[in-house]
Amino acid sequence: MSGYSHAIWGVRVETLDGEVVYDRNGETNLLPASNLKVVTSAAAHELLGPDFLYETTLEALGYIDQEGVLHGHLLITGSGDPTLGSWHPDREQNSAQVFERWTEALREAGISEVRGNVIGDGRIFNEDFTSPYWEEVHRSWWYVAGSSGLAMEENAYRVFIRPGEEPGDPAELEFVPDTGYMTIINNTRTVPAGERSNADSTWRESRGNTVLFEGDIALDREVINERGSIYDGERYAAFLFKEALARADLPVHGEAVNIRSLQIIEEIDGWPEDSRRLLDTITSRPMPVILDVINKPSHNFYADMVLRTMGAHFGEEGGFAAGAAVVRDWMEGIGVPDAGSFQMADGSGMARFNMVQPRQLTYILAHMRRQSPEGCAFHGSLVIAGEEGGLRNRLAGEDERGRVRAKTGYIRYARTFSGYVESADGQELVFSMMCNNHVISNTYVNATQDDALRILMRTDLGALLAGE
Numbered sequence: 353m354s355g356y357s358h359a360i361w362g363v364r365v366e367t368l369d370g371e372v373v374y375d376r377n378g379e380t381n382l383l384p385a386s387n388l389k390v391v392t393s394a395a396a397h398e399l400l401g402p403d404f405l406y407e408t409t410l411e412a413l414g415y416i417d418q419e420g421v422l423h424g425h426l427l428i429t430g431s432g433d434p435t436l437g438s439w440h441p442d443r444e445q446n447s448a449q450v451f452e453r454w455t456e457a458l459r460e461a462g463i464s465e466v467r468g469n470v471i472g473d474g475r476i477f478n479e480d481f482t483s484p485y486w487e488e489v490h491r492s493w494w495y496v497a498g499s500s501g502l503a504m505e506e507n508a509y510r511v512f513i514r515p516g517e518e519p520g521d522p523a524e525l526e527f528v529p530d531t532g533y534m535t536i537i538n539n540t541r542t543v544p545a546g547e548r549s550n551a552d553s554t555w556r557e558s559r560g561n562t563v564l565f566e567g568d569i570a571l572d573r574e575v576i577n578e579r580g581s582i583y584d585g586e587r588y589a590a591f592l593f594k595e596a597l598a599r600a601d602l603p604v605h606g607e608a609v610n611i612r613s614l615q616i617i618e619e620i621d622g623w624p625e626d627s628r629r630l631l632d633t634i635t636s637r638p639m640p641v642i643l644d645v646i647n648k649p650s651h652n653f654y655a656d657m658v659l660r661t662m663g664a665h666f667g668e669e670g671g672f673a674a675g676a677a678v679v680r681d682w683m684e685g686i687g688v689p690d691a692g693s694f695q696m697a698d699g700s701g702m703a704r705f706n707m708v709q710p711r712q713l714t715y716i717l718a719h720m721r722r723q724s725p726e727g728c729a730f731h732g733s734l735v736i737a738g739e740e741g742g743l744r745n746r747l748a749g750e751d752e753r754g755r756v757r758a759k760t761g762y763i764r765y766a767r768t769f770s771g772y773v774e775s776a777d778g779q780e781l782v783f784s785m786m787c788n789n790h791v792i793s794n795t796y797v798n799a800t801q802d803d804a805l806r807i808l809m810r811t812d813l814g815a816l817l818a819g820e
Contacts, residue, residue: 356800359790364710365783365808368718371817373781373808378714381693381707382786385761386650387768388701388708391694393643394716395679396658397730398686398723399666406433406636406661408502410454412461412629413468413620420464424627425606427620428589429473430502432664434657435637437504437589440645447504447529447589450634451596457632458602469606470594471620472586474501477660477670479612481583482558485703492556492563492580496702499656500585501670504592505529506653507585513551513576515569516542523551523569533582533591535562545572553580586610640729647733647759648741652700659699672698688715701761710784713770717782721772734759734771737805747802755809758783765789767797773805775813783808 364378372378384391408431414424430436437447458464481498482491490496494508512526523540540551551567561583569576582588591608598604611617636642642658645651656672659679664670667678676696683691689711697703720730737743738753747756758771770784785801 355792355796356787356790359792360788362710362786362788363784363804364714365781366711366714366718367813367817368721368780368782370715370718373813373816375711378711378784379690379709381695381709382768382788383704383763383766384701384706384708384713384786385763385766385768386652386701387713387759387761387770387784387786388696388699388706389646389650389655389761390713390759390770391679391683391696391708391716392655392659392699393646393733394720394730395682396639396662397643397720397728399662399678399682400639400658402639402729404639406431406435408433408436408634408636409630410457410632410634412458412463412631413623413627415627416462420462422463422466422468424466424623425468425620426458426466426470426593426604427473427611428471428502428593430476430500430586430589432474432476432501432503432657432661432670433634433636434499434503434506434642434645434654436502436634437592438506439510440506440649440651440654441637441641447592448596450504451593453634454593454632455597455600455602458597461629461631464602466597466602466604467606468604469614470590470597470604470608471611471614472502472588472590472609473611473620474503474586475611476664477501478674480671481585483656483672483698483703485697485705487704488558490702491558492553494579494581495652497581497653498583498585499653499660501660501664502589503585503653503657504589507588508579508581508653509534510577510579511553513540513565513569513578515571515573518542519544519571523565525565529592529595531592531595533561533588537562537564539564539566541568543568543570545570549573549576551576552578556581557583559583584610586612640732643729643733648735650742650760652698652702655699655701657699659696675699683712683716686716686719688712688719702763704763710770710786713784714782717770717772717784721780721782731757731772746798747805752806752809756805762794765791767794767801769798769801773808775808775811777812777814779813781808781813
């Protein structure tokens with residue numbers, strides 16, 4: 353086909369009972385991009401279950417004197433909750449609501465001052481923060497935010513970039529949350545009205561929080577909204593809470609720290625029960641909401657957190673590799689063909705080390721539909737073409753809208769599309785269309801995938817399978 357001379361296509365279409373309707377390289381390992389989230393979310397739905405909830409606790413360690421001074425530490429212990437202080441799915445929610453609740457919990461306990469540290473404990477996960485298979489160039493961006501056993505604000509920040517007063521001035525940077533956690537180098541520049549605006553963060557230390565902003569913003573450009581990642585989620589959560597307490601006139605004399613950085617971890621773990629007070633427990637949003645965020649906006653951070661949660665609960669540790677081993681075991685357990693060839697370096701699909709076969713994706717999709725044909729949170733987490741999100745403008749014709757429910761995927765040179773499609777006679781099919789090594793536009797690949805689905809929507813499957 354014109355435009356695809358250097359590309360590899362893997363395509364598989366099946367009925368829900370596994371009868372193959374079409375296959376082209378269905379047994380070939382290909383880069384899935386965000387189609388890997390089909391695997392991550394399906395495994396999470398079955399292993400963790402739709403009723404699974406995370407819990408995050410806030411404790412006071414030490415004694416509270418008559419003046420309300422806590423002679424000890426505040427300890428925040430995470431369980432891998434991606435929803436804690438998160439702005440997905442509700443962008444009006446963030447860490448501010450969490451910290452207001454925790455500040456009130458301190459007041460109710462009679463605490464007006466803390467002599468020790470605010471400690472973030474995310475040891476339910478191992479020390480990995482990012483996948484070793486991610487490209488270094490992406491690490492400053494929010495969509496490659498690291499994952500940690502305790503995470504706040506999706507281990508990211510939002511920034512509003514506005515022009516200075518006149519050309520030549522640096523841009524004004526407003527951060528949400530308003531924090532001193534990052535060291536900012538602002539090399540941006542305000543340029544005359546009508547010129548190009550491209551100001552953004554361009555670099556962040558791999559294991560630090562010095563962030564460089566470069567580029568221009570035109571004098572007549574009102575604002576550029578961007579997001580970026582941070583390093584060390586446990587310390588970030590503790591740091592943000594310490595800042596919130598200072599704003600509430602509840603001073604903390606110690607530091608905001610990741611528990612792993614302390615020399616007194618054993619002392620913290622062995623703190624006497626009679627001087628250990630639970631101040632609050634926050635329960636996560638339910639798993640169906642989490643699956644929605646993984647698949648509808650294709651949220652990488654949520655997917656990686658869930659993968660590592662599966663490693664923590666069913667594998668050797670809360671890490672990428674352990675989570676991947678759990679997922680592969682699950683695939684083997686449900687009979688996914690050639691599950692041993694499946695390669696998984698993260699839960700999100702960002703890594704170019706990930707490899708999956710189209711027939712493996714269709715098998716999982718069919719399995720999930722057979723297991724829970726009605727009301728399945730996994731099925732409901734996929735986007736409806738012509739109606740929702742990034743698929744609102746695809747397959748939106750009068751006789752097409754609502755007949756495809758699927759997950760898209762994209763990383764450089766890979767465009768994928770997998771899900772469910774309704775045939776002309778009302779039968780539901782599973783499909784996976786994976787295009788790798790293409791050097792043409794994603795729009796062109798999208799159109800090819802959509803045209804193929806239109807053929808399936810016009811096909812009388814019963815007659816086709818009967819050979820009529």
